[in-house]
Amino acid sequence: KPLNLTGAHVLVTGGSSGIGKALAINVAKQGANVTLLARNKNKLQEAKVEVEKHFINKDTQSIICISVDISKEYEPVEKAVKQAEEKFGAVRLLINCAGTSIAGVFEELPVTEFKRMLDINYLGSVYVTRAVIPTMKKEHKGRIVFVSSQAGQLGLFGYTAYSASKFALRGLSEALQMELKPYDIRVTMAFPPDTDTPGYAEEQKTKPRETHLISEVAGLFSPHEVAKTIVEDSIKGKFFSYMGLDGYMLSSLTCGMSPVISMMDAAQQVVTSGIFRVISLFYLDYFDRIVKKCKNDKQTEDKKSS
Numbered sequence: 001k002p003l004n005l006t007g008a009h010v011l012v013t014g015g016s017s018g019i020g021k022a023l024a025i026n027v028a029k030q031g032a033n034v035t036l037l038a039r040n041k042n043k044l045q046e047a048k049v050e051v052e053k054h055f056i057n058k059d060t061q062s063i064i065c066i067s068v069d070i071s072k073e074y075e076p077v078e079k080a081v082k083q084a085e086e087k088f089g090a091v092r093l094l095i096n097c098a099g100t101s102i103a104g105v106f107e108e109l110p111v112t113e114f115k116r117m118l119d120i121n122y123l124g125s126v127y128v129t130r131a132v133i134p135t136m137k138k139e140h141k142g143r144i145v146f147v148s149s150q151a152g153q154l155g156l157f158g159y160t161a162y163s164a165s166k167f168a169l170r171g172l173s174e175a176l177q178m179e180l181k182p183y184d185i186r187v188t189m190a191f192p193p194d195t196d197t198p199g200y201a202e203e204q205k206t207k208p209r210e211t212h213l214i215s216e217v218a219g220l221f222s223p224h225e226v227a228k229t230i231v232e233d234s235i236k237g238k239f240f241s242y243m244g245l246d247g248y249m250l251s252s253l254t255c256g257m258s259p260v261i262s263m264m265d266a267a268q269q270v271v272t273s274g275i276f277r278v279i280s281l282f283y284l285d286y287f288d289r290i291v292k293k294c295k296n297d298k299q300t301e302d303k304k305s306s
């Protein structure tokens, strides 16, 4: 049955900015008590003030912010989660949203970036989830969200470092869901397309033209519409959360052996998989042509300038 957020403890990592902040606002509007984890204290404080404005019951609802780097060691993360649980009780909904991206051609990305992506996007989610699980299992109740990306469903030009870290979350989520099902805990993987956030703006600075042109296909979404979909799907206990037509096709196409809670969704995956594969071949061809054209354009430019 759907999770009721009234009075529930919701912990959002990366809740001080972008999609994470929109998620915090969304659950605040549904009566939740909110914990935000992120590093920068000023950004956390600003987000706190903003989220508080959306409380539906100012007497009972509350928010705490804890500054912690989730990507480095486990102990500080566990301490932060314990502190939050002391205040609000067991975490009912954990949203692993803290993350970062870097786009660039493989050999032009500093090799250190590959580890940094894994540390923040993958291990950060492992640590926070690990800290939350024991209590959640005891309670036999809860939801865990991993915010991946459409680039965690298919590999694209420029995302060698980023995609790998988001694909890692898929293996984690599937295995973990199988372990947690008997405890009535549901895992949700979210696959947002490009979303208009400070993180996205930062990514634009190094984004190759190819990556930009390919990503354009799926459009640019607002953090609030992305947050709304994620919270709805997670409350229902769906394993996949996606937005837009491309998101729907991509999720059906890449469902593999992922768990599914509704017969309707399973039936759709079965019926559409063949045709979506055909459609995907046209997309792939389009992407290949973008890459080729950018290479040609670059060669022409190089010739001109030499």
Ligand SMILES: NC(=O)C1=CN([C@@H]2O[C@H](COP(=O)(O)OP(=O)(O)OC[C@H]3O[C@@H](n4cnc5c(N)ncnc54)[C@H](OP(=O)(O)O)[C@@H]3O)[C@@H](O)[C@H]2O)C=CC1
Binding pocket: 013, 014, 015, 016, 017, 018, 019, 020, 037, 038, 039, 040, 041, 043, 068, 069, 070, 071, 097, 098, 099, 100, 101, 120, 121, 124, 147, 148, 149, 150, 191, 192, 193, 194, 195, 196, 197, 198, 199, 200
């Ligand atoms: N925007 C987009 O186009 C898309 C984003 N996503 C994913 O959604 C998530 C949120 O993205 P977006 O809203 O754009 O990101 P933002 O950069 O706007 O926000 C990132 C948040 O994560 C926190 N954070 C980053 N590193 C750490 C860390 N080491 N420890 C603790 N907190 C950390 C940041 O706070 P601080 O820096 O203070 O620690 C901030 O609150 C990411 O996982 C991203 O990969 C997926 C698809 C599309």
Ligand SMILES: CCCCCCCCCCCCCCCC(=O)[C@@H](N)CO
Binding pocket: 101, 148, 149, 150, 151, 156, 192, 193, 194, 195, 199, 200, 203, 214, 215, 216, 217, 218, 246, 249, 250, 253, 276, 277, 279, 280, 283
């Ligand atoms: C039937 C087959 C359908 C295929 C549709 C393919 C659509 C591909 C578009 C991919 C867009 C990638 C967005 C990554 C966003 C992200 O994670 C970063 N912006 C993070 O900052």
